[in-house]
Amino acid sequence: MFLFSKSKYKKFSDNQLLDKYRSSNKQKYIAELFYRYAHLIYGVCLKFENKKSSCKDVVIIVFEKLISETKSKEIKFLKSWLYSVTRNECLQNNNKQAKSNIEDKNIVYYNSFEDNDKNISDDIVNSAVKKLKKEQRVCIELFYLNKKSYNQIVLETGYDLKSIKSYIQNGKRNLKTIIEKQINTNTIN
Amino acid sequence: MSLFKEIFSEQDNLSQQEIKNYLFNNSESESYDIEKKSLANDLNSDALEGFANNKSSLLKLDSLKKTAFKSIFKNNYIALTSFSLSIIIILTIYFYSYKQNNTSPSTVDLHKITTNNKTKTSSAANIGSIKDNLEKVNNSISKINKDPKKIIRQNNYVPLILDKRESKLEINNNNIEPKQIKNYINFGTKYIADLKIVDYSKTKRQNNLNKTSVDIWNVEPRFSNNQEQFANNNSTIKSIEYSYFEFLEEGLNLFNKKDYFSAIENFEIILQQYDNDLNATFYSGLSYYYIGDYKKAIKYFNKVISSNINVFYEEGLWYKALSYNKSNPKESVKILNQIVKENGFYSKKATQKLKNK
Numbered sequence: 001m002f003l004f005s006k007s008k009y010k011k012f013s014d015n016q017l018l019d020k021y022r023s024s025n026k027q028k029y030i031a032e033l034f035y036r037y038a039h040l041i042y043g044v045c046l047k048f049e050n051k052k053s054s055c056k057d058v059v060i061i062v063f064e065k066l067i068s069e070t071k072s073k074e075i076k077f078l079k080s081w082l083y084s085v086t087r088n089e090c091l092q093n094n095n096k097q098a099k100s101n102i103e104d105k106n107i108v109y110y111n112s113f114e115d116n117d118k119n120i121s122d123d124i125v126n127s128a129v130k131k132l133k134k135e136q137r138v139c140i141e142l143f144y145l146n147k148k149s150y151n152q153i154v155l156e157t158g159y160d161l162k163s164i165k166s167y168i169q170n171g172k173r174n175l176k177t178i179i180e181k182q183i184n185t186n187t188i189n
Numbered sequence: 190m191s192l193f194k195e196i197f198s199e200q201d202n203l204s205q206q207e208i209k210n211y212l213f214n215n216s217e218s219e220s221y222d223i224e225k226k227s228l229a230n231d232l233n234s235d236a237l238e239g240f241a242n243n244k245s246s247l248l249k250l251d252s253l254k255k256t257a258f259k260s261i262f263k264n265n266y267i268a269l270t271s272f273s274l275s276i277i278i279i280l281t282i283y284f285y286s287y288k289q290n291n292t293s294p295s296t297v298d299l300h301k302i303t304t305n306n307k308t309k310t311s312s313a314a315n316i317g318s319i320k321d322n323l324e325k326v327n328n329s330i331s332k333i334n335k336d337p338k339k340i341i342r343q344n345n346y347v348p349l350i351l352d353k354r355e356s357k358l359e360i361n362n363n364n365i366e367p368k369q370i371k372n373y374i375n376f377g378t379k380y381i382a383d384l385k386i387v388d389y390s391k392t393k394r395q396n397n398l399n400k401t402s403v404d405i406w407n408v409e410p411r412f413s414n415n416q417e418q419f420a421n422n423n424s425t426i427k428s429i430e431y432s433y434f435e436f437l438e439e440g441l442n443l444f445n446k447k448d449y450f451s452a453i454e455n456f457e458i459i460l461q462q463y464d465n466d467l468n469a470t471f472y473s474g475l476s477y478y479y480i481g482d483y484k485k486a487i488k489y490f491n492k493v494i495s496s497n498i499n500v501f502y503e504e505g506l507w508y509k510a511l512s513y514n515k516s517n518p519k520e521s522v523k524i525l526n527q528i529v530k531e532n533g534f535y536s537k538k539a540t541q542k543l544k545n546k
Contacts, residue, residue, distance in 0.1 A: 027262050034261065038254050039205045043236025046243045055246075056253050063261045079202075083232045120193040143228075144196050149221040165238075168228060172196065179193075 014078040018070050030067055033078070038063075041086050048090035058089050120179065128178040136171030139164055200229030208240050209247060376498050381434065382441040386468045387500045389433065398431045398462060433459070437468055449476040467493065471501045475508060483512040503528075507535040510542075522546065 009017065009032040021029040041062055045055035062085050066075075075081045129137055138157060142148050148156070153164050203226050210216075211223045227233040240247050379388040440455030453476050456469040463469070474489025490512065493505035506528055513521035528539040 031258070031262060034254075034258060036202055037232075038257065039208070039250055040202060040232050040236040042246075042250065042253065043208070043239035044232065046239030046246060047235045048239075052243065052246065056257055059253075059257050060260055063257075067261075079230055079232050083230075083235070087235075120191070122192040125192045125196070140196075143224075144192070147221060149217050150224055151220070152217065165234075169234070172228065175196070 015076075018075060018078065022070055027067070030063065033066070034063055037078075037082055041082060044083065044086045045090055048087055048094070050094045054093060058086060058093070061089055062086050120183070124179060124182055125175075128175055128182065131178055132171055132174055135159065135163075136167045136174065139167040140171045140175070143168055198229075200226040200233070203227060203233045203237060205250065208237060211237070212241060212244055212247065376500055378500055381438045382445055384441050384444070384472070385500070386437065386441075387498055389466075389468075398433055398436050398459065440469070441472065444472055444476060447479070449480050452476050465496070467496055467498050467501060470496075471505065474505075478508055478512055483516060486512045503531075503533045503535055507538070510539070518546070 009029065012020070012029075012032070014033065014036070017029045017033055021027075038059055041059050042055055045058045046052065049055050049058065062082065065085060066082070069075070129140060132140065139153060139159070142153050142156065150161055150164055153159070154161055157164075159167070203223065207223050207226070211220055223237075227237045377388040379386050379390075436455065436459065440452050440459070443449075443452035443455065453473050456473040456476070459466050459469040460473070470489050471493045474486045474493065477483075477486035477489065487509055490505045490509040493501045494509065506524055510521045510524035510528065513524065522543065525539045525543050529536050529543070
């Protein structure tokens, strides 16, 4: 069963698999999702969980939740759902007395623009990049325009690896808001 | 590709192999692609970070995934395994019982003779087989005829189970008195508490016992005293199930400790449920013998001797002779002579006894 899941359902998207599971109630569709995501969830656990031994349990809990909740709720963005559930589970385990306030909301990706907005010209993006803070701008330019890996950026700029990651991530987030603002002002004008 | 798509396009999930490659064999071009993927969503980026901090856990990942998979989808596994297990069990039981039926001693051949004779559907092949079988029977009977008693007394002798019809057949052919042929069933022996017993575990008999006991000491609050409780409530009488061999062992241990009365109590409970049980009859007979109640002892030994299981045949005869020793010396001499004739385990002792008289 574990081996079959590798090839058979590769063409289906996550949402299709969830729909099929909801209609047929066959666990093989969830098994395919397990094959796709188990290692990522385990990795996220390794980041957040203090006790490394309980990471396996968290993976099991997350998938059991997925099995029970897909029947009642519709999960639109599986990736973000899985991410938020695993993170909450880990944080709760770490700090059981003070329950974390994070709720299971469907987080919308910062890169998920609506389909209409996908043809945005390079000028808008370039101008938006220039509005970023210096470190974020440098890192984003080196990474996306010059296509350099983290190690190469470290050698060129002298920033340490962790901060480069966060510069790029935060830069992306800010870039998105800036571009959205620009589009809104353009449509209003 | 436009710059916007370059930055904000959706990316695939990081595969396990990609994470391994990124952390262990670092090539610049590949690592750029993986870093780009990891920036596309939180799941990828945090997973990569988690593994980067705990590289060793990446090596355990496969086994962890397998165990997690099993526990999440356990229902399927339980159903599958239980189904296959039950099939295996059924097959083994069927095979075992089939084998047992086939190996039961020489009754099949004899049965063929009688049915074939009766129905007289005599094709040439049938007649041939009947003749063969008849020869076999005659041979075996002539063997018995030479020294009948010796064969009968062997413990591991595979016996002939003879129908009444067969015994008539023999009379016609060989003029043997049917009384002399005893139908013994071959039984294994076993030792519990250093005492020989008949091994009933290989038979189809159920090996469980119910012992009823009255619970006197615990009075329920709705009754004023235990008499009232006993009168009104059947639940005070408890029936407990024991395994046969455990219960027998308890009795035999009591017997070894020379606590013959309580040993007899245990054997009685066995005899209530299996009245032909040879272990219980022989050892309760022996207990009565040691107590000095020879009349009862002789009753039990008679049962042992006449039983179609020959495990305790010699012992039964020997102790029967001993218990007749005082009350009926003539009878005891008769039995002792019989023992000497049969030339078994007790024959030397018997000859000495006879000399002393």
